[in-house]
Amino acid sequence: VxxxxxxxxxxxxxxxxxxxxxxxxxxxxxxxxxxxxxxxxxxxxxxxxxxxxxxxxxxxxxxxxxxxxxxxxxxxxxxxxxxxxxxxxxxxxxxxxxFSADQAIVTITGKNIHPGYARGKMVNALRAAAVFIAELPQDHRSPETTSDRDGFLHPYVIEGGVPEVKIKILLRSFVTAELDDLAAILNAAATKTEAVVPGCKVAVDRRTQYRxxxxxxxxxxxxxxxxxxxxxxxxxxxxxxxxxxxxxxxxxxxxxxxxxxxxxxxxxxxxxxxxxxxxxxxxxxxxxxxxxxxxxxxxx
Incomplete structure (x- = not known):
């Protein structure tokens, strides 16, 4: 209705x-x-x-x-x-x-083991994913906070478990060169995540979509x-x-x-x-x- x-x-x-x-x-x-x-x-x-x-x-x-x-x-x-x-x-x-548009597929690799015996051994990719997403802009450069000519980063799919998580993220801007700035934010978040969650590996795969x-x-x-x-x-x-x-x-x-x-x-x-x-x-x-x-x- x-x-x-x-x-x-x-x-x-x-x-x-x-x-x-x-x-x-x-x-x-x-x-x-x-x-x-x-x-x-x-x-x-x-x-x-x-x-x-x-x-x-x-x-x-x-x-x-x-x-x-x-x-x-x-x-x-x-x-x-x-x-x-x-x-x-x-x-x-x-x-x-x-928009000019790219997609980033972020792969976070951890290490799984029985949770009862995980102390000092487990590296939880899910926790690392939470750190990564928290590093992305929250009050700007997100779909929820932008309009008109503003571009954004949009994490729209997350899937996986303790050993591996994949996050799909949209990069959008009317100015093609600004996609590099958005990609730099993702790379910085990857570096920060690896520092905060020792043992995890974060790879950012950026793919061109359209211009x-x-x-x-x-x-x-x-x-x-x-x-x-x-x-x-x-x-x-x-x-x-x-x-x-x-x-x-x-x-x-x-x-x-x-x-x-x-x-x-x-x-x-x-x-x-x-x-x-x-x-x-x-x-x-x-x-x-x-x-x-x-x-x-x-x-x-």
């Missing part, structure tokens, strides 16, 4: 059609709303010969939420000049900036400019935004295919209170049609 007490924004959508689930599970509007808008636009373009446009390719990826949505893509087969993801909230928003798409969209300014114009053409005022996260467009842009993200009317994604606004989804479809027209008139 959705209410304005939980979601004040609903008051702005009075009279609109809202699609939601039971409140006990995700709706999956992220990104079924995008799939629905893309398929509806494709259907309209195929049926209406009066809409002039150039070659258009539709691409659906899987595993976007775990950062693998583009891992098997071949840009030569896609053969596109620009692309757009339909993976945004609300309406009229063109998102041309994302801020803004660094790559400069190669084709029309990707953003025409998206803004398409939004104006459907009677809305475009809003240029940044994503405190990433999309497949982050990786595609880095691979050489400029890919801004567009609104598709989904809200509260990743939450049991997730919902989609049908009228906003319809505007997303109209925006795609306008984009097709605008790019059809361009010379590459």
């Amino acid at each position: 959705l209410s304005t007490a939980d979601i004040p924004y609903l008051a702005e959508r009075v009279g609109d059609d809202i699609v939601t689930a039971s409140g006990l599970t995700l709706l999956g509007a992220d990104d079924k709303a995008g799939v629905a808008a893309i398929m509806t636009a494709a259907d309209l373009l195929m049926k209406d010969d009066s809409i002039k446009h150039g070659p258009i390719r539709v691409l659906f990826t899987c595993d976007e939420e775990i950062g693998r949505g583009t891992s098997k893509l071949d840009l030569k087969k896609i053969n596109a000049h620009v692309a757009y993801t339909l993976d945004g909230s609300d309406e009229a928003i063109v998102e041309c900036e994302t 801020n798409m803004a660094e790559y969209l400069k190669a084709e300014p029309r990707a953003q400019a025409l998206a803004e114009q398409a939004i104006r053409n459907v009677g809305l005022t475009p809003v240029v935004g940044s994503i405190r996260g990433g999309t497949d467009g982050s990786a595609l842009s880095q691979m050489g295919l400029p890919t801004p993200n567009l609104s598709v009317g989904m809200h509260n994604y990743h939450s049991p209170l997730e919902f989609a606004c049908l009228e906003q989804m319809e505007k997303a479809v109209r925006t795609l049609i306008e984009l097709a027209k605008l790019w059809g008139a361009e010379r590459l």
